[in-house]
Amino acid sequence: MSPPVFIFIISMFINLSHGMQMPYMTSDPKEISGKSFDYIVVGGGTAGCSLAATLSEKFSVLVIERGGSPYGDPLVEQRNLFGYSLLKADEYSSVAQSFTSRDGIENYRGRVLGGSSAINGGFYSRASEEFVKKAGWDKDLVQDSYKWVESKVVFMPELTQWQSVVHFGFLEAGFYPYNGYSLEHTQGTKIGGSIYDTCGKRHTSADLLGFGKPNRITVLLNATVRNVIFDGNKTRAVGVRFMKSDESSSKSYKAHVEKHRGEVILTAGALGSPQILLLSGIGSKKHLKDFDIPVTVNLRGVGRRMSDNPAISLLVDRFSQNRTLEPPQVAAIAEDYKFILESEVLPTDITTTRISIAAKIAFPKSKGRLRLNSTNPRENPSVRFNYLESEEDMEACLEMVLHLQHVARSETVTLFLGTQSQEKLLGGDEELKSFCKENVRTYYHYHGGCVVGSVVDEDYKVSGVKRLRVVDGSTFEESPGTNPMATVLMLGRYQGIKILRERETEKEEEDERLLTPQGSPQPQP
Numbered sequence: 001m002s003p004p005v006f007i008f009i010i011s012m013f014i015n016l017s018h019g020m021q022m023p024y025m026t027s028d029p030k031e032i033s034g035k036s037f038d039y040i041v042v043g044g045g046t047a048g049c050s051l052a053a054t055l056s057e058k059f060s061v062l063v064i065e066r067g068g069s070p071y072g073d074p075l076v077e078q079r080n081l082f083g084y085s086l087l088k089a090d091e092y093s094s095v096a097q098s099f100t101s102r103d104g105i106e107n108y109r110g111r112v113l114g115g116s117s118a119i120n121g122g123f124y125s126r127a128s129e130e131f132v133k134k135a136g137w138d139k140d141l142v143q144d145s146y147k148w149v150e151s152k153v154v155f156m157p158e159l160t161q162w163q164s165v166v167h168f169g170f171l172e173a174g175f176y177p178y179n180g181y182s183l184e185h186t187q188g189t190k191i192g193g194s195i196y197d198t199c200g201k202r203h204t205s206a207d208l209l210g211f212g213k214p215n216r217i218t219v220l221l222n223a224t225v226r227n228v229i230f231d232g233n234k235t236r237a238v239g240v241r242f243m244k245s246d247e248s249s250s251k252s253y254k255a256h257v258e259k260h261r262g263e264v265i266l267t268a269g270a271l272g273s274p275q276i277l278l279l280s281g282i283g284s285k286k287h288l289k290d291f292d293i294p295v296t297v298n299l300r301g302v303g304r305r306m307s308d309n310p311a312i313s314l315l316v317d318r319f320s321q322n323r324t325l326e327p328p329q330v331a332a333i334a335e336d337y338k339f340i341l342e343s344e345v346l347p348t349d350i351t352t353t354r355i356s357i358a359a360k361i362a363f364p365k366s367k368g369r370l371r372l373n374s375t376n377p378r379e380n381p382s383v384r385f386n387y388l389e390s391e392e393d394m395e396a397c398l399e400m401v402l403h404l405q406h407v408a409r410s411e412t413v414t415l416f417l418g419t420q421s422q423e424k425l426l427g428g429d430e431e432l433k434s435f436c437k438e439n440v441r442t443y444y445h446y447h448g449g450c451v452v453g454s455v456v457d458e459d460y461k462v463s464g465v466k467r468l469r470v471v472d473g474s475t476f477e478e479s480p481g482t483n484p485m486a487t488v489l490m491l492g493r494y495q496g497i498k499i500l501r502e503r504e505t506e507k508e509e510e511d512e513r514l515l516t517p518q519g520s521p522q523p524q525p
């Protein structure tokens with residue numbers, strides 16, 4: 001067999017074995033400029049890709065993503081480089097973009113096709129039944145949507161040595177019952193799913209694009225959406241304006257949605273979606289005035305109810321011996337889901353690593369706000385989360401530190417690490433309080449800014465304007481599950497199916513109208 005044929009067959013096999021044919025991707029805005037699509041999905045992130053794949057089953061979809069492709073990027077794909085993308089973050093082009101909230105806490109957001117699912121810990125865990133009920137979602141469709149995602153990008157991890165030590169540590173510290181491998185959100189200690197497969201390769205949400213009708217999807221990479229465009233009366237969205245992501249030019253381009261029923265759907269994440277709404281004139285009149293942005297809809301809720309789960313991370317191995325990097329594989333869920341504990345091995349630089357056991361407060365009371373810092377869509381908006389501002393959150397933090405100390409001092413953990421000389425045990429409210437204040441950090445599960453019931457309605461449609469929706473983590477009032485990614489992926493699928501069904505019903509109604517013409521005489525019996 002000649003080499004090219006051989007390679008062709010191999011690559012065909014690889015594609016088939018993953019069931020994947022990827023959509024057309026381009027980084028040239030001129031190719032897209034002036035074109036129309038049934039749907040424009042803004043942000044090819046966690047929710048965006050699962051939504052676009054689903055809509056493509058019946059309609060043409062344009063996905064506009066400010067970052068590049070995740071394929072072939074070792075920082076994205078390889079588990080043995082887990083965490084490096086955060087070390088390599090820069091302002092305008094890295095796959096992880098760093099931002100510092102006004103609280104002074106360092107944080108990250110994805111900037112690549114696949115979004116934050118391309119830089120995160122990959123831990124996969126569904127929302128609780130209570131969460132689904134409270135959201136008013138159709139339980140069966142939620143199940144089907146989770147399963148659709150799981151059959152494509154979720155794997156059962158093989159526990160590493162350290163992760164199995166940690167899960168015994170959790171049990172020793174009293175996080176019962178033991179639930180084994182489970183994707184459900186239930187009290188106790190469990191092994192969760194992972195988007196890393198057993199060969200250590202990450203499967204981001206971008207892989208989902210291969211599971212719709214890829215030939216109906218166009219992906220525009222390295223293009224940043226500046227704003228949504230509306231019709232003359234500002235009653236409905238008709239398209240978007242975008243520019244190249246690199247700073248070389250401020251030239252902008254437009255793409256449109258199909259006149260009859262097309263929609264723009266924002267899936268730019270908890271920072272991106274409120275930012276784009278504000279840049280499109282949807283937000284509080286007063287704030288828009290500060291930046292001379294003409295008001296499309298005076299919608300006070302945009303950028304409000306921003307929230308991040310306060311977290312504490314206890315370093316358990318400071319001088320580590322060049323361990324293999326490890327994303328989290330096990331979680332401890334406290335009574336009433338109050339705290340979530342996990343552990344990971346992260347790089348501190350090229351040769352050293354740190355092992356920490358971390359916990360987050362699952363339902364923080366403190367809320368913050370996102371505001372524009374400039375009208376440049378390539379810059380981070382400014383956000384404040386007000387970590388531990390509410391007394392209740394501070395009380396919870398004290399309790400959380402005690403739990404963490406129990407795990408860190410469990411026999412299994414100390415024996416394994418050989419760390420007999422632990423740091424002094426923290427005790428007493430004042431000591432714990434100042435520890436919390438000084439050490440509070442993020443678990444990267446920030447959410448809100450376009451919350452359901454405030455900015456979008458139950459169908460995720462933006463209030464006050466037609467043909468515009470938001471479908472991503474910005475719509476959550478609370479972060480679901482132990483970790484939100486599973487539910488964000490599910491939400492893209494779920495809302496996609498809802499939209500397809502809505503269109504189907506509209507079509508039936510229209511067909512009926514056409515079959516029974518108004519005003520024509522009824523046939524006599």
Ligand SMILES: Cc1cc2nc3c(=O)[nH]c(=O)nc-3n(C[C@H](O)[C@H](O)[C@H](O)COP(=O)(O)OP(=O)(O)OC[C@H]3O[C@@H](n4cnc5c(N)ncnc54)[C@H](O)[C@@H]3O)c2cc1C
Pocket residue numbers: 042043044045046047048064065066067086108109110111112113114115116117119120121122123124125223224225226267268269270272273276328377443444445446472473474482483484485486488
């Ligand atoms: C470091 C880290 C670790 C995490 N670990 C886990 C974990 O282990 N498990 C878990 O469940 N969750 C984890 N999370 C949280 C989870 O990844 C996010 O909550 C989730 O991915 C958010 O999805 P999203 O669709 O709302 O936004 P994103 O996935 O961030 O998608 C938004 C997309 O929109 C694009 N975009 C933004 N603005 C524009 C614009 N103007 N024009 C064009 N494109 C734009 C972005 O580039 C991005 O691709 C982690 C997050 C981080 C940052």
Ligand SMILES: *[C@@H]1O[C@H](CO)[C@@H](O)[C@H](O)[C@H]1NC(C)=O
Pocket residue numbers: 027067068069092093094221222
């Ligand atoms: C797209 O952006 C990525 C990340 O900044 C970069 O590596 C890549 O070269 C860009 N591609 C094009 C065609 O501009």
Ligand SMILES: *[C@@H]1O[C@H](CO)[C@@H](O)[C@H](O)[C@H]1NC(C)=O
Pocket residue numbers: 232233235
């Ligand atoms: C838009 O405005 C024009 C003129 O102001 C008016 O004639 C037209 O009916 C309006 N269209 C809608 C959909 O409101």
Ligand SMILES: *[C@@H]1O[C@H](CO)[C@@H](O)[C@H](O)[C@H]1NC(C)=O
Pocket residue numbers: 322351352
């Ligand atoms: C850690 O391991 C890597 C590769 O396995 C090696 O290149 C590096 O030198 C090691 N660092 C230390 C401090 O041992």
Ligand SMILES: *[C@@H]1O[C@H](CO)[C@@H](O)[C@H](O)[C@H]1NC(C)=O
Pocket residue numbers: 100373374379380381382383
């Ligand atoms: C906001 O903009 C100012 C100047 O334009 C800059 O110095 C500051 O760092 C920005 N803040 C954020 C949060 O990006």
